[in-house]
Amino acid sequence: MQGFRLPSTVFNIARSRTGLPSFRDGAATHNTQADETIAAVVDEELKLPKLSSLAIILLANVWSQLTFFIVVSSSNEYAAHLGGTATFAGLVIGIPTAISGLTLPFLTRWDQGGYKRPLNFACACQILGNILYALAYRANFLYLILIGRMVCGGGFTWFMYTKRYCSDPRIVGIRRRTTLAGWQVLGQGIGFSAGPFVGGLLFKVGFGNSVFNGFTSPGWLMAAMWAAFWVAVQVFFEDVPCTVSSAIPLQPITASANKDNKALDEAAISEVPEGSRSPSPSPSPSPPPAPAFKMAPNQVGVTLTMCWFAMLCFFVLGAWESNIPVFTGSDAPQNPFHFSPFAAGNLIALGGACTIPFLLLNLHVARRVQDRHTLAVGTAVGTAGLVLALALLAARRVAYGPFFVAWLLVALGFNVASTVTLSLLSKQLPGEWNGRVSMFIQYSNYTGRVTGAVWGGAGVKVGMLGYVGLQLGLVGIGCVMFMSLWKNLKAKMG
Structure with a gap:
């Protein structure tokens, strides 16, 4: 870092977080060591998961949004064709959310803190649910539409896992979480715009077939897309390590620190209380267990x-x-x-x-x-x-x-x-x-x-x-x- 030096305040803060002595303590530590400390803190706050795994997570969110909205255009007519009412059609659209809410508590106890199990569960539910939704026409059974959407509701639990992944401190740094949430909302926008359009287009084209027609084609299409996606999950997705982050609650920002905000943001670190600084570079043998937050x-x-x-x-x-x-x-x-x-x-x-x-x-x-x-x-x-x-x-x-x-x-x-x-x-x-x-x-x-x-x-x-x-x-x-x-x-x- 020749020709450029960060303010001493930044070096002091970095040293305080790692146990290194600060300049005000009069300790002489080479600038390279301080630079490496700051770089490590910056890397931690800017970290991202493996690109292929992140792409799988975000694409699963888009697929879920498409599945949710693709039936909006034709579900009322589908239900009417099989003898249902408009109220029943509304239930077909709304029931997956209720099923998701009931399923989540059980799924979170089974996921082991990871994402591979719930992702496999979501794929299986979406494939089976969409097939059942499509078969209702051939079976001439009204309630099979509802059953199919209820099974899809188990897969819509993935909405929560997308959010959790984008803010998981084990793989996402604190300065990357809003950006990833933005990608998640972008997928949400794609789903509620493309879903009704594709469903309406399939309904308008019709396909005069007792198996694949304007009513059933959204189900068959989404089942095929989820099946292909499930193969990609097995090939490209890498789950997170089963470790718990030792994250520290953020300290409130006071007015006295405002003058240093620019320097702190450039260094991507935050200040800790004065009393927690170590007077010597020797590390503590084993920190006491943290109190319950x-x-x-x-x-x-x-x-x-x-x-x-x-x-x-x-x-x-x-x-x-x-x-x-x-x-x-x-x-x-x-x-x-x-x-x-x-x-x-x-x-x-x-x-x-x-x-x-x-x-x-x-x-x-x-x-x-x-x-x-x-x-x-x-x-x-x-x-x-x-x-x-x-x-x-x-x-x-x-x-x-x-x-x-x-x-x-x-x-x-x-x-x-x-x-x-x-x-x-x-x-x-x-x-x-x-x-x-x-x-x-x-x-x-x-x-x-x-x-x-x-x-x-x-x-x-x-x-x-x-x-x-x-x-x-x-x-x-x-x-x-x-x-x-x-x-x-x-x-x-x-």
Whole structure:
């Protein structure tokens, strides 16, 4: 590092974390040793898992999202063909989430802290579930649709494992978690845009065959894709080591440290209390066992806030995804469209597709912006979409262009906001809490998705103004929590 020297404060902090003497202690240690110490800390905070394994994890998330949404366009007609009602079709879409929630506690006890077992379980469930869904037409058995989607629900437990993998301290450094969460949300966007479009396209093409037709083709397609993917899992996926990270809870950032923030960020290390510094370079023989971690009141507040936003994002997204086909095909006084299910699915897909460039941009921005700022901007954009929709409905001047813009803002804003719920929380709690924190966020997502879908389906019946108004009220509660804990939401970038 000739020609460049980091500030002595950075070297002192690095030495304090490794037991090396600091300059203020008057110890003479060669600069190379300090440089190596800082490099080790930086590498730890920027580490990433093996690329092939990470690609498998993220691709499994995309496949899961596609499987969830591909039946949205045709499930109502499929159920009607076999003698079912619209309510039954809604149950077909919503039941996998409930099954996932019931399955997760048992699966997490069996996974041994790894990912290979739940990934194999997800692949098996998705293959079998999609085959059963497709066979219902040939068997002329209505409830086989429901059974197939229930089996798929076991595979949708992978949503939680994707989040857990992207924040696992054993393989992901603290400054890479929001970036990986951004990739996970990008896959989420691809799923809810491509899924309805592909399902609607397959339904429109038809394929006049008693086995492979517009109703059954989504099931056969996804079963084949999962079977090919399962082969790739066996070849390329490498599970994480079965060790527990000795992560340390982050220390709150005080005003007195603000002047050193730039230097600390460049070195990718954080300061520790003065009393914990070792006066000599000799290492401690064996550290005493760490006491059980107990959350401070501000950490409890941050956890509740992140769980609220995890629920809120999926409540709003789920409400709109289920309401758009209902509203645009209804006799509501504000509805000028009278869309077919295929046209409504295309509207959902187009809005999702238009978010993709912005979600890609978010991957770049996430490395340079704090999570709390990403959460604030995403919530603001989504809220702007809700306000626009409320204004259009109140004025009874709903047109395709403005309504599409409202949906685009909602889809973009709340997808971006959902990026940071787990990554921010994982930076403020010990690494060994990652499993339970992932469960907190996932069950919040499940709660939002189920209740949002129900609320969206009932939107026309309760009144569209009240439908949007409740969403704005929930956002308001989140903003109060968010603003009250603004200082405590500060975490490392990346």
